[in-house]
Amino acid sequence: MSPRAGSTGPHTLAFVESPVQLLNVLEWAHAHAPGADLTLVVLSPVDPMTRGQLRRMCGLAREEGHQVRWEEARGGPGAPLRTVGGLTAALRRADRVVLGDPFSRYVQLLLTLTRAPALVVVDDGTATMEFVGQLARGERLVRWHRKGGRPGPRDLLLAPVSGAARRRLTPGGRRTVEVFSAMPVDATPPGVTVRAHTFAWTRDRFGPPRVTGGADLVGTSLVETGVVDADAYLEAVRSLARTHGATRYFAHRRESAAKLHRMAGATGLEVVRPDLPLELVARRGPVARTVLSFPSTVVHTLPLALSGTTVRVAVCDIDPAWLTDGASPRARGFLAGVTRTARDAHRLTAVPGVPGVPGVPGARTAPAV
Known part of the structure; x- marks a missing residue:
């Protein structure tokens, strides 16, 4: 070297x-x-x-x-x-x-x-x-x-x-x-x-993206890590897609093929396996005007990577009823903290909730500015 x-x-x-x-x-x-x-x-x-x-x-x-x-x-x-x-x-x-x-x-x-x-x-x-x-x-x-x-x-x-x-x-x-x-x-x-x-390199290297209508959904590996029940997650994705007009689902790299196949059949979403981290994929575009995500890293990073665009990043809380029996005692508080800190950092405001999934507190959204 x-x-x-x-x-x-x-x-x-x-x-x-x-x-x-x-x-x-x-x-x-x-x-x-x-x-x-x-x-x-x-x-x-x-x-x-x-x-x-x-x-x-x-x-x-x-x-x-x-x-x-x-x-x-x-x-x-x-x-x-x-x-x-x-x-x-x-x-x-x-x-x-x-x-x-x-x-x-x-x-x-x-x-x-x-x-x-x-x-x-x-x-x-x-x-x-x-x-x-x-x-x-x-x-x-x-x-x-x-x-x-x-x-x-x-x-x-x-x-x-x-x-x-x-x-x-x-x-x-x-x-x-x-x-x-x-x-x-x-x-x-x-x-x-x-x-x-601040994702300065990403913004300098790529984009700005072409922004389309509707919504994109961002996947999570919470099912694969044993934190969230698979059936509850599938129903939440289906309800979010129906409520917000989502057409694409960006899969997390650790999501199982069996789960994604089942999801595509049950929701009609186009499942996309990104070839790069989502921050780069979204910055290159095209990307929907609204990006929906469960509590994860992207609710903090996408608003920075998409700074200066008209894209809005939204986060849907994880209802405690979705957690598996094997989820650690720390899981509930940690996931709620991800949402809270994203709201504080990126000026999140409320958007309509998720009908059909009992107990879902709704989603919150942040402008990518």
């Missing part, structure tokens, strides 16, 4: 495992490290949809002049050992390390191998809000939809790695920690610098 010609500043190593994480590293580099010597390391997942989006995002990164290193990090039993061993020298040389997912066990393990004085955490969606809060409270790093459950054998086995990562992500001595986020951050840990993520 030779230094980038004409680069300035420290050598930066960035670890990403999803297309959105890679996008947010590009956004961070554009805003705060232009011309930096940046190597993007993709810890590739096994999911074909995610891999396809990551391949296309890697092409955009190379067009920006960044080095990209693709690691088959999950390609068989020996892959983790080979990946970690192959990255050790680069980690020791890096002056700055950028993380896309501080909850990732893979990333936490890699963190124990670096003594880089500068660490940066870029957005991994709404999980960033939980990460910052847990760091401020000195809690163990646990994803929000698993919080409240009893640690399993694997959690206990990897607890020393997670604890070491949390300590590494706590500023001290010469070590600085920065969070680059479009999410609202309430409790900032002492010494952590928070920088605003």
Whole structure:
């Protein structure tokens, strides 16, 4: 990994495992490290949809002049050992390390191998809000939809790695920690610098989009993560589509093919599998005048990515009755908080509710300005 010609500043190593994480590293580099010597390391997942989006995002990164290193990090039993061993020298040389997912066990393990004085955490969606809060409270790093459950054998086995990562992500001595986020951050840990993520690179690179009539629906993987009941979700999607005249459904990359097939048949929606993160797809267009979403990252990011357009982003609350028996105690409050903070940050106003789904509080909408 030779230094980038004409680069300035420290050598930066960035670890990403999803297309959105890679996008947010590009956004961070554009805003705060232009011309930096940046190597993007993709810890590739096994999911074909995610891999396809990551391949296309890697092409955009190379067009920006960044080095990209693709690691088959999950390609068989020996892959983790080979990946970690192959990255050790680069980690020791890096002056700055950028993380896309501080909850990732893979990333936490890699963190124990670096003594880089500068660490940066870029957005991994709404999980960033939980990460910052847990760091401020000195809690163990646990994803929000698993919080409240009893640690399993694997959690206990990897607890020393997670604890070491949390300590590494706590500023001290010469070590600085920065969070680059479009999410609202309430409790900032002492010494952590928070920088605003405004999707400036996305707006400079793409669009403005052609805006069409009707509405687009944004999918969520809450069913796949075991938080929301599948039948309740299907009925909510059907009611939203009927009420707001939606014709397209942008699937989350982790939504199952069986669920999407059932949804298309039951609702008549055109199911779209985006080839890039939704922020880029919407910015390129065409996009409907109203974009409907359940509580998720996009209710915070799309208003920023679509700033200056006439598109309105709306969020429909998750009714507690939709939650599964296996949903963590944290799930209800966290999802409500996503809606509340989006309302506060983006001036959400009420729109008609969702008939036919008992207890749905309705949707709220924000202008993309």
